[in-house]
Amino acid sequence: MQKVGEFKLPHFFNYPPYFTLQPVRDTREKQVQLWKELILDYCKHHKIFVIGLEEEFPLFSNPTIDRSLRHEAKEVFLSALVSEGRAEWLEKGHKKCLILWHRIPDWADYILQFVKDNGLEDSVTTVEEIRSGVESRGTELAGIDRVVLMRALKLLEQKGKATIFKGTSTDDEGIKFSA
């Protein structure tokens, strides 16, 4: 069993045909299902938020069996995630994909819990603090992708649970969570 870091790769990763997009529908469905799960698990484990299709990505090739995914296959697997709301293309060219191992509403809930745990209700904090502050250390929010975080915060704002306002410096925004 190979490991990338502490991540345990599933057995199918060592079976060569899983690196070729299967032409038969049923077989392909299973193949896509397995890859979807693997991509989400892997990204969650390594806190990866963006996969670039044209860059090296350890999951998309297996040197042990000398196989790697073609561009088309990567796009099929990621598109399947996109259609389930577990990923989003960052631009039209489908070259970069945002991976949502927690869906945006789940992130929003996670943030609310985080706010409650740290008694941040009614106080002002910044986006950057949520990403790298002391409180977030050891939580899933540490190092969260800015795009993902902003989307979750906007959702909270829509629900009336937070207010986002521009700070004095352009690159950071302030947030006030309502109790």
Added chain:
Amino acid sequence: MRRRPGISGLQTAAAARDQYRLLGENVAKIRTDLMKEQLSTFRSQLEEFARKHKNDIRKNPAFRSQFHEMCAKVGVDPLASNKGFWAELLGIGDFYYELGVQIVEICLATRSHNGGLINLQELCSLLRQRRKAARDSISEDDCLRAISKLKVLGSGFEVISVGKKKLVRSVPTELNKDHNEILELAQAQGFVTVEEVEKRLGWSPGRATDALEVLLKEGLAMIDDGHRDGKHRYWFPCVASISAAIEADMIKA
């Protein structure tokens, strides 16, 4: 002087016939009684044997298979019914019933991966993993017995022999001789190429491609075009040893 037919002659003949019949009936009755007695002795011996070795029969797969053989020879089928002496004594009907259900579950869980064809050895090892909690060990013979009981469901469970290996089929796919030969060839490496099939089996390119396409369509094969040599490989999850591990993943999932 020749005797002429007369009343007394006919009466004597009739009396003799009666006597013979009586005697014959007696003999037959004695024989049947004797047989019945022997059979019941044998049965009680068999029951006593079963009772005595109950634990061995339950726990030891080799012993169990020999016991089945012995029963078959004297025309007793301990699996025939769940009621009655045998089931009560050994609980053996339930054992195979349970095994059968688990086999069906494994076949279904792995179908999307192997197309409904699974190596008997792998099926057994998956079965063992599943039954880890149960202390009794099971053999391939037990699997085969359980599968043969599944046949009454008419669900198309069947054991086919390909080369030296036995494969369990849980889909109604009809495999012809060509397909079987390809599966046999694939056992060596887990995959075949069109060229290899042509060369090793002496087939025309069309025949090889046709058969492989059918196997692909049935979900029994997976295509792999990622090798450096550019040749397409057809992988067969039902014969490749690595598939056991994949299937184990699936059942856990």
